[in-house]
Amino acid sequence: MPSFLEISPDKLSRLIGTPGAPCIVDVRTEEDFALDPRLIPGSIRRDHAEVASWADSMNAATVVVVCQKGSKLSHGVAAYLRHAGIDAESLEGGFEAWIAGGAAVPSEKLPRRDAEGRTAWVTRARPKIDRIACPWLIRRFVDPNAVFLFVPAPEVIAVGERFGAVSFDIEDVFWSHRGELCTFDVMVEEFGLASEPLLRLAQIVRAADTARLDLAPEAPGLLAASLGLSRMFSDDLEQLEAGMLLYDAFFRWCRDATEETHNWPTPKKRA
Known part of the structure; x- marks a missing residue:
């Protein structure tokens, strides 16, 4: 069960495709992304190490942050976004949990x-x-x-x-x-x-x-x-x-x- 700072893959799946869907930010490392260069539908790639430079430019009321396993990178970026006044959560289990049952967009397309x-x-x-x-x-x-x-x-x-x-x-x-x-x-x-x-x-x-x-x-x-x-x-x-x-x-x-x-x-x- 996700904590109050996380969102489950099932809940995120229900939001994707609707007008109220959150902005999804993929902060996987380049090494992890190269192993599976697909994206959760509607997501954008950002460098976790540069969050201080792009956090204030996020034009979104709510954000879900995705890293490989839903641990330090996504939680750290989400915390930084909350500091910038953005309602941000980490995806429980990260990309690995999502890809176990969710659709993914090939980045090369x-x-x-x-x-x-x-x-x-x-x-x-x-x-x-x-x-x-x-x-x-x-x-x-x-x-x-x-x-x-x-x-x-x-x-x-x-x-x-x-x-x-x-x-x-x-x-x-x-x-x-x-x-x-x-x-x-x-x-x-x-x-x-x-x-x-x-x-x-x-x-x-x-x-x-x-x-x-x-x-x-x-x-x-x-x-x-x-x-x-x-x-x-x-x-x-x-x-x-x-x-x-x-x-x-x-x-x-x-x-x-x-x-x-x-x-x-x-x-x-x-x-």
Whole structure:
């Protein structure tokens, strides 16, 4: 059982992917990280020895610190963060406890980060389904601070090359449709995030995005909501922010509420 200065892997797992998830800071040594260069979803790497230089710049209300075994490095960094006024906990058992049953993102699949530590992505303007679903997945499970650029379709590749952004959901790039799979499917697989809730959500996204609404009974609802959002917003970034809430709701339904039904009004006797 974790102490009041720790959080269990099970509790952290329930928070990851939700809007209220803590900032997760991986402070494993370079030697430990080299042995398993994967990351807890949504986490960032920081040098424990440099905590004094980066603690005050943490833009987060709550932080979970991860080292190899949940001992001196994570507890020391968490204590330093608390001194800086940040609510910080250590992950009980560290990365070793997490990896025993939790998903992990291969670090080699992550784009290089910009000067502010963010990944940058670029795709076609006027997003509908995949181009909102993929940014949602990235922000909730890969990089909470990711930057998304929406540009005219013919300029996506060139903008990516000039500005160091990764192109997605266009033809002939790595992060795109593959056979019957849509880009969201590909990201779930490549980032090692294939949990039951995300696979269920991926099927709904694929059905709505590829006009195969028979694949999931929820797909017409997602399609309708997505098209409605595209009519409500002329600014793609404003639409993305609104779409984040939509996918938050679909994810929580996929994770927690698939067996729940609406039970009012109750059937009347002899109706």
